[in-house]
Amino acid sequence: MRTVGIVTLVILVVLQVTLLKRLAPFEVAPDAVLTATASIAVIAGWRPIVFVTAVALGIVLDALGGTPLGLTSLGFVLVVLAVGWWREVVVYRGIAVFLLAAGVATVVFDGVLLLALLALHDPASVTGTMKHIVLPSVLINAVCAAPLSKVAEWVCLPDGQESIP
Amino acid sequence: MRFQRPLRWVVILLIAAVGILALDSRGTLDQFGAWVRAPLVPLAWGASVLTDQIESGAANLAAISNLITENRKLRAENARLQAENLRLQALGSENAHLRQLLGFKQLYPKHTYYPARIITRSGNNIDPMITLDAGSTAGIKPGMAVVDGDALIGRVTQVSRDAAVVLPITNPSSAVAAKVVGQSAITTGIVQEEEGEGLLLRFAQATAPLRIGDWVVTSGMGGTFPPDLPIGRITAIQQGQVDVFQQAMLRPASSLEADTIVLVITDFVPLQLPAQPQ
Numbered sequence: 001m002r003t004v005g006i007v008t009l010v011i012l013v014v015l016q017v018t019l020l021k022r023l024a025p026f027e028v029a030p031d032a033v034l035t036a037t038a039s040i041a042v043i044a045g046w047r048p049i050v051f052v053t054a055v056a057l058g059i060v061l062d063a064l065g066g067t068p069l070g071l072t073s074l075g076f077v078l079v080v081l082a083v084g085w086w087r088e089v090v091v092y093r094g095i096a097v098f099l100l101a102a103g104v105a106t107v108v109f110d111g112v113l114l115l116a117l118l119a120l121h122d123p124a125s126v127t128g129t130m131k132h133i134v135l136p137s138v139l140i141n142a143v144c145a146a147p148l149s150k151v152a153e154w155v156c157l158p159d160g161q162e163s164i165p
Numbered sequence: 166m167r168f169q170r171p172l173r174w175v176v177i178l179l180i181a182a183v184g185i186l187a188l189d190s191r192g193t194l195d196q197f198g199a200w201v202r203a204p205l206v207p208l209a210w211g212a213s214v215l216t217d218q219i220e221s222g223a224a225n226l227a228a229i230s231n232l233i234t235e236n237r238k239l240r241a242e243n244a245r246l247q248a249e250n251l252r253l254q255a256l257g258s259e260n261a262h263l264r265q266l267l268g269f270k271q272l273y274p275k276h277t278y279y280p281a282r283i284i285t286r287s288g289n290n291i292d293p294m295i296t297l298d299a300g301s302t303a304g305i306k307p308g309m310a311v312v313d314g315d316a317l318i319g320r321v322t323q324v325s326r327d328a329a330v331v332l333p334i335t336n337p338s339s340a341v342a343a344k345v346v347g348q349s350a351i352t353t354g355i356v357q358e359e360e361g362e363g364l365l366l367r368f369a370q371a372t373a374p375l376r377i378g379d380w381v382v383t384s385g386m387g388g389t390f391p392p393d394l395p396i397g398r399i400t401a402i403q404q405g406q407v408d409v410f411q412q413a414m415l416r417p418a419s420s421l422e423a424d425t426i427v428l429v430i431t432d433f434v435p436l437q438l439p440a441q442p443q
């Protein structure tokens with residue numbers, strides 16, 4: 001992974017909690033960091049660095065966004081687990097894989113958050129959340145996956161190399 | 166086995182994530198969170214200001230596009246006027262917002278307030294939180310109520326040196342003791358967010374004569390919020406024939422999505438209830 005790629009991901013976290021949350025279309029903001037993490041998992045698979053990156057991004061996102069520390073990390077690790085195996089079993093490397101991965105990642109991540117809400121707080125409406133938040137998020141994140149997968153490919157390249165070993 | 170290789174990492178990191186979550190829920194990691202947040206707060210503040218500029222520009226994009234059909238001279242003139250207009254609109258918008266905040270302060274003069282800028286909003290759509298650019302150095306403490314120019318927004322849950330995290334009333338985990346005003350008898354209830362439904366006033370007595378348009382304000386019961394802060398107005402009433410309680414849907418009076426500057430009520434100290442015996 002590029003050294004400057006880590007800086008890029010941190011900037012993406014800052015943009016996620018500022019610019020993207022304010023310019024959210026249809027009252028649902030794109031989960032740029034989640035989508036980038038899913039794309040990295042598709043590209044690099046189940047490598048330890050991918051899991052560590054997911055946990056680190058989650059902690060920074062929680063610290064900056066005000067959500068409970070560790071919650072996003074937990075969701076991101078499960079996202080990498082759910083999405084990462086495609087690298088091993090799917091030969092096709094076209095853009096559709098990234099769009100699908102973004103959709104799956106959104107369902108897994110929002111599912112973890114929803115379960116946490118149900119476990120920690122008052123009962124949340126599962127159907128309302130699915131209809132008004134998760135479904136629009138899946139569509140928006142899938143759209144965002146196209147440019148973010150290119151960012152993820154660039155981030156995953158090691159310093160001074162042209163392709164992922 | 167290729168799938169067994171990362172299993173150790175997955176287990177370690179899952180345990181780490183759950184452990185962090187558990188420690189954070191007990192407040193043990195507040196200092197760690199503040200340490201992670203501290204170097205990024207200036208960056209977030211800059212991005213927040215940049216977002217203000219982009220939003221102002223985006224709002225005027227449609228107006229600017231209409232000028233394309235006019236001749237070059239008028240377009241140049243219009244562009245100049247638009248630039249001036251943009252600047253004035255931004256100033257006017259900020260002025261109006263500050264006047265609104267000032268109006269709130271004059272309406273509720275018994276409190277003291279500290280103005281703060283919203284620098285970040287939570288990175289997901291399910292658990293909304295906001296972060297302010299004022300922390301313990303500004304006298305902000307956990308439990309303090311936060312309002313905008315119209316109504317209650319939420320309360321401070323975490324404070325670091327230069328930032329404070331706010332739990333908005335639109336977060337499903339928030340609960341606000343409330344009362345309905347404008348009635349002969351006092352009707353109380355709890356205001357909570359229901360995903361897909363919006364704000365609900367729950368546990369109001371079934372016999373209470375709720376009406377659409379009634380104002381709901383904080384009751385002060387429980388000592389979590391100061392009393393009489395506006396929350397919203399009733400838009401619909403739901404009651405079953407045999408229910409002991411009725412509930413009402415509310416339209417929030419605050420406009421959190423559009424807010425950039427809010428007020429923290431600094432003279433209200435939440436009531437600390439004694440711990441229950443084991």
